[in-house]
Amino acid sequence: GAVxxxxxxxxxxxxxxxxxxxxxxxxxxxxxxxxxxxxPKQSLMLMATSNxxxxxxxxxxxxxxxxxINHASLTLSTLTVTSAHPEDSSFYICSxxxxxxxxxxxxxxxxxxxxxx
Amino acid sequence: GENVEQHPSTLSVQEGDSAVIKCTYSDSASNYFxxxxxxxxxxxxxxxxxxxxxxxxxxxxxxxxxxxxxxHFSLHITETQPEDSAVYFCAASxxxxxxxxxxxxxxxxxxxxx
Numbered sequence: 761g762a763v764x765x766x767x768x769x770x771x772x773x774x775x776x777x778x779x780x781x782x783x784x785x786x787x788x789x790x791x792x793x794x795x796x797x798x799x800p801k802q803s804l805m806l807m808a809t810s811n812x813x814x815x816x817x818x819x820x821x822x823x824x825x826x827x828x829i830n831h832a833s834l835t836l837s838t839l840t841v842t843s844a845h846p847e848d849s850s851f852y853i854c855s856x857x858x859x860x861x862x863x864x865x866x867x868x869x870x871x872x873x874x875x876x877x
Numbered sequence: 878g879e880n881v882e883q884h885p886s887t888l889s890v891q892e893g894d895s896a897v898i899k900c901t902y903s904d905s906a907s908n909y910f911x912x913x914x915x916x917x918x919x920x921x922x923x924x925x926x927x928x929x930x931x932x933x934x935x936x937x938x939x940x941x942x943x944x945x946x947x948x949h950f951s952l953h954i955t956e957t958q959p960e961d962s963a964v965y966f967c968a969a970s971x972x973x974x975x976x977x978x979x980x981x982x983x984x985x986x987x988x989x990x991x
Contacts, residue, residue, distance in 0.1 A: 766920070794978060803966060803981045804921070853920050857976035864972055865911060866979060868920040 762788050762858050766869025773844055773876055781839045781872045783854030789834035790856035794866070795827075798851040810837050844876040879904040881969050883982025891990050896957050898985045900967035901949040909972035910943060910950045911979075915964045924965075925952070928972070957989045 763786040773779050783793060792811050796804040808824075810816040810831035818824045826848075828840040837856075841848055855868040880903040890896050902910075908929040913921035927934045927941045927950065934941050938957075943950040954961060967982040 792976070803984050806978055806980075809978055851918075855920075855979070864976060865909065865923065865926055866970075866976060868913075868922070871918070871920045873918065 762856070762867040764790075764854065764856050764867045764869045766854050766872060768872060769870060770873040771875070773874070775845055775876055776843055778840055778842045779844055779874060781841075781852055781854070781874075783837045783839070783856070783869050785835045785856045785858075785867075788856075788858050790837070790858065791834065792857045793831060793837040794855045794857070795829060795837075795839050796853045796855070798853060798871075800851075804853060807839075841874065844874070846876045849874055849876045879907055879969055879980040881967060881980050881982040883967050883985060885985060886983060887986045887988070889988045889990065890957055892957060892959060894957055896952075896954045896961070896987055896989075898952045898965055898967070898987075899949060900951070900969075900982050901947075902969040902980075903948065904969070904971075905945075905948065906971050907969040909970045909976065910941070911968050912939075912941060912952045913966045913968065915966060915984075921966060954987075957987075959989050959991050962987055962989045 765784045767782050795807045798804050807822045808816045808818045810829045812831050812834050816829035831837040853871045855866045883900045911926035914924045915921045925939050938955045940953040965985045968979045970979045971977045
């Protein structure tokens, strides 16, 4: 089946630094990838939708200059949290949609636990 | 935009009992309804999905039903086991040649007691 690999699985960084999270589709081309944020005991909240070769579409209330998304190839999307602060600590999850001839739907990465100290 | 409501928020059952989780959606254009199981510290895993051209789908102990007219869909787990304990999310999207953004329900914490 379709596999999405997300790295790192966890990261601790100092306040003010930037952190990059990678999301790779291993056995299919992901035209569209999605980035979610999940706080403890809450649901997944969509942050942005990225399409290969174009600018990401951010959801209302998500700072695009703080959460930089790059989708330079059909198998890789990255999320960079810039100038991270403790309130950015969260669980970040990527997913990729796959076309109908690959079963349709979405595959999720394993998530990245970001802790900003 | 789409809004998905999920109930109950917590569900506790004895091993061997059935569990039912219900969701409603608001956008009649939604046509793809997946259910995910999420274990602590992990990403969501698809357990079953249904498209709007069918009313029911079953996979061993898991089944999903869809009522397009009422805009609600439900997850049914029979013969529950302790390893079924997790957080379950329903979701809805518009899917065709490609799939648009997914809207999640609030989640249900299922606990299966041995």
